[in-house]
Amino acid sequence: MIIIAFFSITADYFLTFINMMNILKHASVLIVVSLGMTLAILLGKNDMSVGSIMSLVGVVTGICLHRGIPIPLAICVGLAVGSIIGFVNGFLIGYRKFDYWIVTFANMGIAQSLALVISNGATIPGFDSRFRFLGDGQIYGVPVSIIIAIVITMGIMYLTYNTKYGSNIYSVGGNEQVSRYSGIDTNNVIFKTYILSSILAGFAGILLASKVNSASPIAGSGYEFDAIAATLIGGTPFEGGRGGVLGTLIGACIIATLRNGLNMLGLTPPIQFTPIGFIIILIIIFDVLNEKYKERKGGARVEA
Numbered sequence: 001m002i003i004i005a006f007f008s009i010t011a012d013y014f015l016t017f018i019n020m021m022n023i024l025k026h027a028s029v030l031i032v033v034s035l036g037m038t039l040a041i042l043l044g045k046n047d048m049s050v051g052s053i054m055s056l057v058g059v060v061t062g063i064c065l066h067r068g069i070p071i072p073l074a075i076c077v078g079l080a081v082g083s084i085i086g087f088v089n090g091f092l093i094g095y096r097k098f099d100y101w102i103v104t105f106a107n108m109g110i111a112q113s114l115a116l117v118i119s120n121g122a123t124i125p126g127f128d129s130r131f132r133f134l135g136d137g138q139i140y141g142v143p144v145s146i147i148i149a150i151v152i153t154m155g156i157m158y159l160t161y162n163t164k165y166g167s168n169i170y171s172v173g174g175n176e177q178v179s180r181y182s183g184i185d186t187n188n189v190i191f192k193t194y195i196l197s198s199i200l201a202g203f204a205g206i207l208l209a210s211k212v213n214s215a216s217p218i219a220g221s222g223y224e225f226d227a228i229a230a231t232l233i234g235g236t237p238f239e240g241g242r243g244g245v246l247g248t249l250i251g252a253c254i255i256a257t258l259r260n261g262l263n264m265l266g267l268t269p270p271i272q273f274t275p276i277g278f279i280i281i282l283i284i285i286f287d288v289l290n291e292k293y294k295e296r297k298g299g300a301r302v303e304a
Contacts, residue, residue: 003254007261014264021143025135025211027256028145030226031249033204034234035156036197037227038248040100042160043190044173044240045093047197048104049085050227052111054205054220057082059115061206062124062215071131079202085111086198094190108224115217124215135210145207152200157245169193173240222269229276230255232283 007014033050040047061078065071085107092098137144160166168189171179180186204223209215234251236243255276262272 003257003261007257007264011261011264014261019260019264023253023256023260024146025143026260027253028143028149029135029204029208029211030223030230030256031149031252032152032207033201033220033223034227034230034248034252035153035245036200037224038231038234038236038243038245039156039160039169039193040197041228041231041236041238042169042173042240042243043193044176044238045100045190046104046228046238047089047194047201048101048224049089049107049111050197050201050204051220051222051224052108052115053082053085053198053201054208054223055115055217056085056111056118056205056220057202058205058209058215058219059119059124059217062127062209063118065127065131066124071128075206078206079199082111082198082202082205083195084198086195089198090191090194093194094187112218112221119215119217121217123217125213127210127213132210132213135207136213145211148207152203153245153249156200160245165189165192170241173242175241222273225273226252226255226259226276229280232280237287238284 004015013019033054037047037050057078060081061074064074064077069077089100089103089107092103093100133144134148135145139147160169168179168184168186171182171184172186172189176186201220201223205220208219212219230251231243231248232238232251233254234243234247234249236247258276258279259269259272262275
């Protein structure tokens with residue numbers, strides 16, 4: 001509410017219906033990619049490759065559409081290509097125990113490079129109106145993209161809160177070694193989570209291409225940062241094991257609102273990383289202080 005009040009005063013036309021729709025459309029893309037990031041962070045890890053996967057899947061899907069491949073098949077091809085990156089991430093991190101920062105950072109570069117090579121470094125413009133409906137259409141005034149984002153969010157919420165796999169994610173994030181000793185196949189949990197993260201990132205890339213009616217090889221650049229920010233703002237800390245999807249939904253809406261307002265004030269995207277970065281630092285500081293307070297309070301109770 002503070003952010004909305006601030007931009008309502010400082011930015012003309014911020015509270016207009018058209019602008020609110022723009023915020024919702026941007027939030028829908030960010031929500032989908034942030035859900036995958038949330039799953040990775042719940043494990044106590046992260047996925048730096050999601051932005052590049054968005055670009056790669058968008059480009060692959062766009063090329064397929066331009067070559068006359070039916071929309072459902074083009075989407076499936078795009079998601080399949082993106083999931084390969086997730087497969088590699090999951091295998092190397094889950095089964096080979098490579099460092100998740102190094103693996104996902106390396107695959108971020110690989111996916112970005114593939115997107116540039118496949119597209120010859122050019123944006124692929126203009127798609128069929130049926131494809132554009134996914135990202136730019138409306139049903140009774142509600143953007144289709146936000147409906148899709150909410151449906152996917154509900155699905156991931158069910159997965160994390162009501163399935164054995166979901167409880168295993170929290171367990172692995174809380175303590176991977178203890179989880180392994182308790183009989184959980186931690187390698188498989190990590191493997192599946194990175195594949196799911198890449199699929200969600202790929203679908204976000206498809207929504208983005210549909211929304212802007214073009215597929216750029218750098219369209220997803222920076223989304224990994226916003227996805228991490230949305231997850232942290234939503235209450236899922238870097239150490240994993242706690243937090244969840246619902247908070248990420250709120251965090252993504254906050255980031256989308258903040259981005260929109262800063263754009264209206266004339267701040268370029270590179271400059272926008274500064275205030276968002278400050279917010280992340282404040283959240284981390286608050287989280288650390290809160291944990292220390294709980295530890296002191298717990299210690300005092302034990303002594304008593």
